[in-house]
Amino acid sequence: MSIQPPPFPVRSYKATMVDPVTLLPxxxxxxxxxxxxxxxxxxxxxxxFVDLLTDSGTGTMSNQQWAALFRGDEAYAGSDGFRELETAVEDVMGFDRIVPAHQGRGAENVIYGALVEEGDTVLNNAHFDTTRAHVAANGGDPVDCPVDGATDMHADDPFKGNFSVETARAVVDDVGADNVPVVVLTITNNTMAGQPVSVENTREVADFADSIDATLVVDACRFAENAHFVQQRETEFADASVADIAREQLSYADACVMSGKKDGLVNIGGFVGVADGQDELFEACRQRGILFEGFSTYGGMAGRDLAAFAEGLREAVEPPxxxxxxxxxxxxxxxxxxxxxxxxxxxxxxxxxxxxxxxxxxxxxxxxxxxxxxxxxxxxxxxxxxxxxxxxxxxxxxxxxxxxxxxxxxxxxxxxxxxxxxxxxxxxxxxxxxxxxxxxxxxxxxxxxxxxxxxxxx
Missing domain, CATH: 3.90.1150.10 (Aspartate Aminotransferase, domain 1)
Incomplete structure (x- = not known):
């Protein structure tokens, strides 16, 4: 007799550690x-009792990530963990240069401090709280450019997280292209209910940013989840793997800002990833990283956390x-x-x-x-x-x-x-x-x- 699959979804992992919780009276x-x-x-x-305040740094690590913690190299400079993270970012996300930070908002401080000056306007499909605050703290004006229907609770649109290039062009016409040094694309769009962004829209935003000579930064905190939605909803990528989709979508960015506490599957950590050809930006970020986060091969993280982060990035794009x-x-x-x-x-x-x-x-x-x-x-x-x-x-x-x-x-x-x-x-x-x-x-x-x-x- 053959064993039939159960009529309900079964997780592909088991618990090997538990943390008791109690519902107070x-x-x-x-x-x-x-x-x-x-x-x-x-x-x-x-x-x-059930903590859904945030998904940032509150998840459960795998046994492989825990093993990586025990292998941690705590050297101040040039640790094994940094090299592992650097290689994982290049393999999974396509950026061969990174500036590590203690978490996502540290990485935001590094990159937006390097790119934004007093009087600038920063365009985003929708700024989240810390992103908005970092832009404002550097003297910039954060402007959201969501697509029509993004705030409609029941609109049947598979990519309500997309960036409205039409809205962005109107803003540029008003303030001038020279005052828009940065365009940000947040995937998935946390402020707009965690809705995904299509690869087609990413290409359009990249072309727009190029047309006004702006740096395109992808906020990649939930890049793997976004790639899953692309696989399910964007016809061009129906037969592609989540890993391949992620690399494709991120390939259009000049830089990315990442909180490892989301799709890095770790409890702490982040980085700025910089693409080839952005040497000046990389050096500016590296120097700010040293000033605010720590030396450029640890960036506020312990070596063991760097190693666990590297493993988590790889797990995030692997089925199931x-x-x-x-x-x-x-x-x-x-x-x-x-x-x-x-x-x-x-x-x-x-x-x-x-x-x-x-x-x-x-x-x-x-x-x-x-x-x-x-x-x-x-x-x-x-x-x-x-x-x-x-x-x-x-x-x-x-x-x-x-x-x-x-x-x-x-x-x-x-x-x-x-x-x-x-x-x-x-x-x-x-x-x-x-x-x-x-x-x-x-x-x-x-x-x-x-x-x-x-x-x-x-």
Whole structure:
């Protein structure tokens, strides 16, 4: 007799280490929330049952990555780990020169400090919080260029993360090409609900950047997830591997900025990758890296972390990892939709986004319905998410979204079901949920959601 495959997806890996979690009693969750100033960034990890605050550095490493940690070479200069990472970046992503950094925002500081000056305009399909802050901190004006329909929760477009070249040209006509030194393409587009970017659009953006003599930087934090979507949705690449698609898409960039805490599958690390022909940019980044991150063969990382990063990059583009990763996100999206929780569709590669304006229609935007929903997720079921609406982005006109970002290779189907049940319970008692007001703010509005404190309104 032949053994038939099970009627449900089975993960291609098993757990060899566990980390206990506990759902606190409701009254203790309420006390923790109040003590945190109704800002879930201030919660202690031990008080959280399912942590979907971010997918950045929160995933589970493989046994091969743990083995790499034990082989770590801690030499200050020229370590084995750096050479391994350098080779992995060239093999997987196509950049043969890198400037390591302790994480993605360190790499952003390196490259945008080298490229952006006072009065410049930086174009992006959509800036995320730290990217926007780094551009602003260097005197630049970060301008988003999403495609039509990117903010439509139900638009049936396979690449809602694309960059609108038409919008970008209008900005250039207004400010002048000489004032646009950098064009950024973020794949996947985190700010626009983790939606993917097509290779066709990448080519168009590269041509546009070339036409105005701007440097094209790809924010490649989730490059493997994006390549998976291209494989599934872009006809030209239906028969290509995720690894080949990734190299193709990144080949159009002059440079990339990378947080290893996403598709590098590590808990810390990042780098700037620089293409051939960009010698001046590489040297500028290398010098800034030495100044802000550390010597150019460790960049703020221990040698063992460099080695684990190199292994993680290779694993990220190998089947079946990325297909299983995206499938878990899709499963959460489907379960939320089945429970009538208003959710952005189709699902992105790393997170699911709930529309708090639709879920809590009685709360006006100035009372932060997204943050109110985030607080209620924790109060109801110990689930920590993050608001990406008016609280995180004070000037935004798009919906007040709540992001539920799934760590890689960490939670199982039972955790996903608990999250869906919790969100459903919050929606069922939506009328009872009050808005919020800020009682202590941040001096930098682009980053206020990390530290500001709030209180419920009567």
């Amino acid at each position: 409701r009254d203790e969750r309420e006390a923790a929330l109040e003590a945190a100033g109704y800002n879930v960034f201030n919660l202690d990890s031990e008080d959280v 990892y990325v297909a299983e990763r995206v499938a878990q996100v899709e499963s959460l999206c489907e379960q939320l939709a089945d429970r009538d929780v208003p959710v952005y569709q189709p699902a992105g590669g790393h997170a699911v986004y709930i529309d708090a304006n639709e879920a809590l229609p009685h709360i006006p935007r100035e009372e932060f319905p997204g943050q109110a929903f985030v607080c209620e997720l924790y109060r109801e079921g110990g689930v920590r998410g993050v608001e990406l609406g008016r609280f995180a982005f004070p000037e935004t006109e798009r919906a007040d979204l709540v992001r539920l970002a799934l760590p890689r290779r960490t939670y199982g189907p039972d955790h996903v079901e608990h999250v869906a049940d919790t969100a459903e319970a919050v929606c069922e008692r939506a009328d009872e949920i009050p808005g919020l007001e800020i009682v202590s703010n941040s001096s930098m509005p682009e980053l206020r959601h990390f530290s500001a404190e709030l209180r419920p309104l009567d």
